[in-house]
Amino acid sequence: MALSFSFFSPALPIHRSIICQATTTLSTAAAAAPSISSPSAAAALSCALNCSHFQSCSGCTQEYDLHRPVIIDDAIAFFNKLGVKDFSFDSCRLWGWRCRAKLAVRGSSNKPLIGLYEEGTHNIVDIPDCKGIIELNVEPYDEDQGTGDLRYVQMAVTTHDTSLPIPERYKNGKVQVSLVWNSRSENSANTGKLNALANFLWGNGGPKRKVHLIHSVWANFQTSSNNIIFGNRWRHLLGERDFWEHIGGIDVSLDPSSFGQANTRAFDSLLRKLQKYVPQGASVVDLYAGAGVIGLSLAFSRKCSSVKCVEVNKESRQSFEKTVERLPTNVESNISWHHADASIEPTSWLLGSDVVVVDPPRKGLDPSLVKELRHVSAMECRASKRPEKVKDEKRPWVLRAREAAIQIESTTVREESQSLPQTLIYISCGWESFKEDCSSLLASKEWHLHKAHGFNFFPGTQRRFFNVTGCSIEILAVFKRGRGESTKKKKSGKKQKRPH
Known part of the structure; x- marks a missing residue:
């Protein structure tokens, strides 16, 4: 067997409009418009796949305009309708990105x-x-x-x-x-x-x-x-x-059995953007956490008071433990990894957290979690009636701040804090499922969409969802509690005066 890999370089900066990274000029008209104009023929050719296997191989479905997935128009229209006028898209590295x-x-x-x-x-x-x-x-x-x-x-x-x-x-x-x-x-x-x-x-x-x-x-x-x-x-x-990568500001351990992103540099760009939406010292719960890369990067970069990583695949724990061992010594978060299904009793994970991060599989969030997020205001009342012991787990992994020893506990107890999450950060690899989850969350009036960003994780490739095939993008969406500023205005467009 002969092996040949081409390596990728760091992605270029994000622009509000989509440009081909093979070109050097940014159209000011495109930058000002809510939608993105079609690129020139020269740009289309310079951003072509140029692969001799394209006609027969199932790996890619878009031969030209790699910087502009066909799904982008739908994404721009969707977010524009929801009041997000500054949706950005990072075309990322177009060739040599796969690792x-x-x-x-x-x-x-x-x-x-x-x-x-x-x-x-x-x-x-x-x-x-x-x-x-x-x-x-x-x-x-x-x-x-x-x-x-x-x-x-x-x-x-x-x-x-x-x-x-x-x-x-x-x-x-x-x-x-x-x-x-x-x-x-x-x-x-x-x-x-x-x-x-x-x-x-x-x-x-x-x-x-x-x-x-x-x-x-x-x-x-x-x-x-x-x-x-x-x-x-x-x-x-x-x-x-040991297999190591540097992502989100920390060294990350990945076993061969661990899930790993095919485009590491694009994932790193997404993490750097995500970190900006987490307040310093916040309490974070990372659902669908895998080996805890997102949660641990936040513990380091945002100096979180606590980070809980919840993952159903028990094989991810070993990578999590190795990554924790390499965290800088100044990380003082209470860090824990839980082998559990986030869809079972989701209240126990959400309660006491300021920020919820979800990175579900392509099918989207579990219905029970969506239901709980839609009724988050009622969570505190229900939680106060729950017994102290809310989770039976197989030895959750806990690292407590300023303690040298790793503690293993037989149960996870209810958080003393009864605070409710104020920020929901949704990372999606399934566009259609994200639209459904997003619409459901917004319909509840518990959340409003604050920001949205797209990333070209798989230039030219396809993703399959419920037997529907099409080019896809990775979405980073930030939801905030409440109805948002745009819904607080009168129909005339004038802002309501706050009562003194």
Whole structure:
């Protein structure tokens, strides 16, 4: 197998209008208009994908105007209707941005196929020259028979080396390779080929080579016949065990099994923007938290009094713990990570928090959480009648400020503070689901939309939602309690006088 990655550079500054990063001029007319005018033909060509696989590969659906996803017009109209006239969009880096990929392996040992599927099929759009598979006679996976050795390959790039200046980190990034092997464990009969393939990769891209490309090699063991890529069993084979990235101002640990953003620099830009909307010293709850990257970055950057990270996937805890160990010593927040479903008794997570951060999957917020947010004013009354013990968890992880020891508690007790959240920060990767959740929250009159920003996390790519395919954007929306200034004006447009 031959590996080739192109690394991305830091994104350019955000502008109120959308411009192609291949051009240098910003149209003043476009900047002043609430909608964005169509780019010139030259801009469209300079922001083209230029990929020879576009016609057959399912990975991308937009060949031109990568800086301007087709969904943008809908987003501008939606937010304009809600009174957000200054919606901004960061086109981000248009090429060489991807730092994470999962590729299927099919074909035969003498003619392996590695790549993404063709649209609507399980036929591989091949990335050629997989030398290791051919030389070592590794048998690609056969979906129909359930036979073969190598099912998938995941590759993740780490650019984190704080000894280098930021621009140099991206030129010296390394790849963590995970081989999804068709066996139950490392003791299966075909794992000899697994070790041989790992050694081949390490020998051709490890530290003894002129170009040190490989960070580490991992194995995942999966025998299921469904479409789930990874099994539950992982094994570290070669290279460094810990995988680090610098995001949101902190060092972040990511295991091969952890969810990681494919566009790290765009995610970092979003986090830097998000941090500005969290007051210094606030109490924050981070729902759908994963490994706690958002919550921990806020603990550092905004000196939060407390940060609670709530995540249903227990595998994320190890990455969370490693990240906490690298937090600067001046972070004095009460930090906790809870293995729990945020949709169950959401009041217990919301109560006592000034700021709620939600980063749900593509389907959007769980209905029970939306319902609770729609009736947040009634929360305090209900909470006062609840027993002290509101959560039964499997040993939530708690780090208390100014204490050297990590404390593990058997239950999570109700917060002493009965304050209600005043800010809701919603990060969305599913545009249609966000519109539904947003409309529902605003209809309750409990919240108003304060700010909205878009980020081009996946230039040219598609996202699928309820069998509807289209280009998507990442949304950062900030909601505030109450009806907002625009709804407090009289129909004549004059401001109401405040009573003395």
